[in-house]
Amino acid sequence: MTTAQxxxxxxTTVTRGRNRMVSDRDELHRFLADALVAHLGVVVGDHPLxxxxxxxxxxxxxxxxxxxxxxxSVAAGWLRQAAGATVCVTVTxxxxxxxxxxxxxxxxxxxxxxxxxxxxVVDDEAERARALDLIVDHxxxxxxxxxxxxxxxxxxATAVLAVPxxxxxxxxxxxxxVDEPSDVEAGVWGGHIPLRRVSTGAVSGEDSHDRVPDDVxxxxxSYSAR
Amino acid sequence: MTTAQxxxxxxTTVTRGRNRMVSDRDELHRFLADALVAHLGVVVGDHPLxxxxxxxxxxxxxxxxxxxxxxxSVAAGWLRQAAGATVCVTVTxxxxxxxxxxxxxxxxxxxxxxxxxxxxVVDDEAERARALDLIVDHxxxxxxxxxxxxxxxxxxATAVLAVPxxxxxxxxxxxxxVDEPSDVEAGVWGGHIPLRRVSTGAVSGEDSHDRVPDDVxxxxxSYSAR
Numbered sequence: 001m002t003t004a005q006x007x008x009x010x011x012t013t014v015t016r017g018r019n020r021m022v023s024d025r026d027e028l029h030r031f032l033a034d035a036l037v038a039h040l041g042v043v044v045g046d047h048p049l050x051x052x053x054x055x056x057x058x059x060x061x062x063x064x065x066x067x068x069x070x071x072x073s074v075a076a077g078w079l080r081q082a083a084g085a086t087v088c089v090t091v092t093x094x095x096x097x098x099x100x101x102x103x104x105x106x107x108x109x110x111x112x113x114x115x116x117x118x119x120x121v122v123d124d125e126a127e128r129a130r131a132l133d134l135i136v137d138h139x140x141x142x143x144x145x146x147x148x149x150x151x152x153x154x155x156x157a158t159a160v161l162a163v164p165x166x167x168x169x170x171x172x173x174x175x176x177x178v179d180e181p182s183d184v185e186a187g188v189w190g191g192h193i194p195l196r197r198v199s200t201g202a203v204s205g206e207d208s209h210d211r212v213p214d215d216v217x218x219x220x221x222s223y224s225a226r
Numbered sequence: 227m228t229t230a231q232x233x234x235x236x237x238t239t240v241t242r243g244r245n246r247m248v249s250d251r252d253e254l255h256r257f258l259a260d261a262l263v264a265h266l267g268v269v270v271g272d273h274p275l276x277x278x279x280x281x282x283x284x285x286x287x288x289x290x291x292x293x294x295x296x297x298x299s300v301a302a303g304w305l306r307q308a309a310g311a312t313v314c315v316t317v318t319x320x321x322x323x324x325x326x327x328x329x330x331x332x333x334x335x336x337x338x339x340x341x342x343x344x345x346x347v348v349d350d351e352a353e354r355a356r357a358l359d360l361i362v363d364h365x366x367x368x369x370x371x372x373x374x375x376x377x378x379x380x381x382x383a384t385a386v387l388a389v390p391x392x393x394x395x396x397x398x399x400x401x402x403x404v405d406e407p408s409d410v411e412a413g414v415w416g417g418h419i420p421l422r423r424v425s426t427g428a429v430s431g432e433d434s435h436d437r438v439p440d441d442v443x444x445x446x447x448s449y450s451a452r
Contacts, residue, residue, distance in 0.1 A: 037320050037334070039265040041274035047312035048267035048274040052338045076414045086273035092264050097365045098288070099428070099442050103373050104380040107262070108360050122335045136332050140419075147329050154330040176431040183374070189436040191429050193366075193446045198424045201416050202325070203400035210415040216325050219418045225451040 012156040030110050032057045032068070032091060036139070036197075040070055041088035042119075044081045051078055056091065057165065062127070068115055069122070069131040073194035073204050074159045082119040082161055089115045089163055096195045109192060111172040115163055117191040122160040131160045199223035209217035218221035254396050257337050258283045258294070258317060262365070262423075266296055267314035268345075270307045277304055281315065282360035289338040291392035294341055295348070295357040300385045308345045308387055315341045315389055322421045326403035327414040335418060337398040341389055357386045368441040401406065409431070425449035 038055040041048050053070045061067025067088055072079045096109035122128045132155075133144035150158075177190045184190070202212045202220040212220075264281040268275050270333045287293025294315055298305045322335035348354045358381075359370035374382075403416045410416070428438045428446040437447075 017449040022308060036323070037336070039267075039276050039316060039318070041265075041267040041276035041314075043269055043272075043274050047271050047342060048268075048273075048276075048314045049342070050265050050267035050276050050314045050340065052316065052318040054332075054334060087274045088267075088274045090265060090276040090278065092263060092265070092278040094423075096425075097262070097445070099366055099369065099439075102380070103358055103362045103370060103376050104384070106280075106365060106369075108280060108365070110263070110278060113351060114276065116273055116275070132329055136329045139267050139334070140325055143325065143332075144329060147327070148414075150329050154328070158330070171398060176429065179431075184373070184433045185256045187436060188374075189434045189439055189442075190431040191438065191442065192431075193428050193432055193442065193449070195423050195449060197320075197421050198282050198451060199322075199419050199421050202419050203402065205405075205416040205418075207410045208417055210413060213325075213415055214418065216415075216417065216419065219323070223419070223421060225424060 020095040028113055028168055029057065029059060031093075031113055031170065035091045035093045035111075037091070038070060039090045040078070040082070041076050041084065041090065041093070042082045043079065049078055053089070054135055056131065056138040058131070058134055061162065062118070063162055063164035063166070065164055065168070065219065067162045068165055069135060069160055069162055070159045071132060071135055071158055071161070074157055076159070079159045080159065083121045083161045085119055086116065086117045087163060095174065096196055097193040098173075098177050099191055099193065101179040101183035105177045105190070107173060107177065109175070109194070111170070112166060113170045115165060115168045117164040119161045119163055121131050122162050128155070128160050131162070132158065140215055146213060146215065161184050169187050197223055198225040200225075236367070254339055254394055255283065255285060257319075257339055257396065261317045261319045261337075263317070264296060265316045266308070267316065268308045269311065270302050270304065275304055275307070280329055280365065281360055282357065282364040284356070284360055287388065289346070289388055289390035289392070290446055291390050291394070293388040294391055295361060295386055295388055296446050297358060297368070297384055297386045299426075301385055302385070305308070305385045305387065309347045313346060313389060314346045321400065322400075322404050323419040325417055325419065327405040327409035327416040331403045331416075332403050333399060333403065335399050335401070335420070337396070339394060339396045341391060341394045342353065343390040344392050345387045348388050354381070357388070358384065365439055366441055366445045372439060372441065423449055424451040426451075
């Protein structure tokens with residue numbers, strides 16, 4: 001079973017819609033590099049809590065399969081709950097709406113990765129600094145190297161968690177609807193609405209008198225509508 | 227405390243970044259109507275599982291504060307785990323990347339709603355049909371009324387869960403970075419990259435010989451890049 005590549009355990013084995021499963025580690029890495037927002041799931045008491053967060057991946061990080069990093073304020077309650085616990089990090093990008101010929105065959109085009117593993121608090125200063133740089137560079141590639149060093153106070157206020165990429169699954173759907181043959185034969189319309197993220201360009205802050213840095217301009221251009 | 231409007235309990239009270247909290251029920255409803263993807267968090271055994279899903283809201287649904295509906299295959303494991311349990315439904319839309327003058331002040335512009343509550347399996351046939359119509363109409367407004375009725379087999383294959391909107395919180399961030407005054411004074415550039423979803427228009431399926439229906443064309447046009 002090809003799922004073994006990405007899903008060494010039952011927890012992330014996709015049991016529904018196997019046809020939508022992507023079982024290629026490189027594809028997982030490419031997707032995680034491209035996507036922007038993660039949803040981190042933590043068990044808090046008797047219920048789950050799911051919060052959106054920035055993230056970054058270090059394929060050569062110390063965790064099995066590489067490390068996925070998230071960060072937050074040391075004062076954030078969810079970070080304390082997550083530390084040492086098993087968490088779920090899900091990254092999803094929506095690619096379109098699928099307007100099937102019946103309600104049942106309506107769907108969405110998307111790509112989604114689910115990573116489950118123990119959240120490790122990153123204490124090592126070098127790893128922490130690298131993880132924080134990676135999170136900045138994930139937003140704007142190359143930017144971390146152009147910024148001043150973080151102060152001790154800033155670092156002390158920031159917690160970093162690492163989750164191993166070892167236990168991961170990925171699903172993707174693309175294209176038009178897969179409808180009932182009878183609805184197709186009846187001549188009913190079916191199709192999809194592709195969606196993507198675009199930017200109209202970088203906006204300088206009111207107090208910014210310098211020109212937009214090259215890395216920021218490049219990042220904005222990568223989301224150009226053209 | 228204004229959080230009381232949206233967060234009647236501690237579970238959804240935003241403890242970090244209070245300045246980013248939106249405490250207006252109408253704003254929550256507008257946001258949930260506009261956004262497209264929810265992330266549903268369920269506790270499975272000893273760990274959380276977070277999955278992306280379509281959703282819809284019925285402000286006049288039978289649950290306290292209105293009902294948020296998600297659906298899935300009756301054979302999906304997560305649905306069985308969620309039924310009767312407390313779940314977390316988080317809806318996030320990314321609006322931009324914030325390139326601060328320091329790593330610490332990098333951020334994202336976004337809006338996110340967190341709903342926590344007991345997941346109720348919708349057994350009532352009328353409510354189920356209405357919820358499924360709402361999920362289709364959430365993707366393409368007005369579309370449910372144009373489709374054939376779902377078959378008994380299709381309905382039997384679909385499970386619907388309702389979560390009360392009662393316990394909800396919302397956070398939003400917009401605009402440029404909030405930097406250290408010393409970095410602003412030093413003349414370092416700071417700004418942001420606005421992002422939004424656009425569509426290049428509806429795509430008819432290969433077997434579709436009819437023209438794109440008005441509701442689908444209107445929905446695609448609502449994501450026009452212009």
